[in-house]
Amino acid sequence: MYTCVVTVSGSAAQLLRGTNGSRLPELSDTDLIVFLGDFNYRLYNISFDEAMGLVSRRCFDWLRENDQLRAEMKSGRVFQGLREGEFKFPPTYKFEKHIAGLSGYDNSEKRRIPAWCDRVLYRDSRTSSQIECSLECPVVCSISLYDSCMEATDSDHKPVKCVFNLDIAHVDKQTMRQKYGEIMGSNKEVLDSLQGLEALPEVDISTNDIILQDQNPFVVKLHNRSTKELACFEIIGQTPKSSGTPFSGFPSWLKVSPAVGIISPRQSVEVTLQHGQIRSQDYLTGTSGDSSGAAQEKVATLLVTVTRVDSTAGRRHKIQVQHRCRRETYSSRGYNLADRFFA
The missing domain is CATH 3.60.10.10 (Endonuclease/exonuclease/phosphatase)
Structure with a gap:
């Protein structure tokens, strides 16, 4: 400056x-x-x-x-x-x-x-x-x-x-990065510290493919395999737009709890996934075009990022979520046109 x-x-x-x-x-x-x-x-x-x-x-x-x-x-x-x-x-x-x-x-x-x-x-x-x-x-x-x-x-x-x-005068960023790498590589104390930061805790996820039925909850377990390091996790959603490009954020129909947290060494955390309140208009048109009582589907992708407490570098895991809803879940009360406007 x-x-x-x-x-x-x-x-x-x-x-x-x-x-x-x-x-x-x-x-x-x-x-x-x-x-x-x-x-x-x-x-x-x-x-x-x-x-x-x-x-x-x-x-x-x-x-x-x-x-x-x-x-x-x-x-x-x-x-x-x-x-x-x-x-x-x-x-x-x-x-x-x-x-x-x-x-x-x-x-x-x-x-x-x-x-x-x-x-x-x-x-x-x-x-x-x-x-x-x-x-x-x-x-x-x-x-x-x-x-x-x-x-x-x-x-x-x-x-x-x-x-x-x-x-x-300005700094040549390429030269600066090269000099920085030389300094870091020649300093054993700094190098050992960086290597320690790069050692992310291993976290096992019980499944990466989830099918939700109606409003029944599903539990995913995140297990920290490390014997001494805390593991931080954050879950975000990716939902495809009609154009085909994804946007970040949980879809409105999906509840995830907890979405962030810390896992102690050799401990597990249970994350509950559940569909919100089901409305008949949500499934008025099925993805298959079948108007029978066949199951209707919604899909989303969850990204689970695991980091150390003292670092922003992380490892990502992907979970595919599908939701299927049988038409008989809501067909008993019939479909009312007013539902589309006053629900």
Whole structure:
């Protein structure tokens, strides 16, 4: 996870707290900082006429030698650790509003000297510009565009824009798995522990094919053969949809109790399976299409998962369940059309 802080120049209180009042992360804990705004740094040791003469000849390189911010950052007095991209755009302050181009610089009585007040500074994971992106230096930033928006005329400042390219280090999962396997395989203590976790208790199931008759219960025994390990079991259902694909969950007609539990060493647990209340409409149409008193069938699959108490790895057993219901079970009271709507 990488942290980026983008800050617009403002008061000290605004810098220390976010818009919702929450405190921003410490700058030393971030992988990328972008600091931008009107810093109000000016040009020094130059007159208005000299500056305007250089601007008219577009000699911005010479003007940058008089930039206060560059001088202060170079001396280490401000913005330690932050950098700025190279720029060749004209000074962004001060302009007359609604006047385009370089002719829009302030020409009032105050004769304000043009300056690069509006800046974008940044800091990535690097301690020097020669360092390449790696897990030790996870975020490396470069600038593909740093320019001013000279076409904007609604302010006495010209906005600046900056496009960053980020290289972000990531872990190669295949290499990570390979290294993990090497570490696990070379550590005997860890290897013995993993082998112990993999030793699942053996659980015998009395049957894997069950036929339920009417509402008569059927008992399945789960026996833990281990002499010292507890066995956890969980039973879930799989019922085929009309489309043929199964969905998980017990069918509405089947009751299973208990569906989860723990079996002590060399002990057994009895699980009872039973059909719920039988309604005539449940078997109005038989699977065989036979309208006689032949048995009607429903089918479901139960999956019994056995695990250790301290592990999620498990072994699965499958149980097939069928239910057969003779028509004479409900034919004595007849079939009422209202049953389909009011049962």
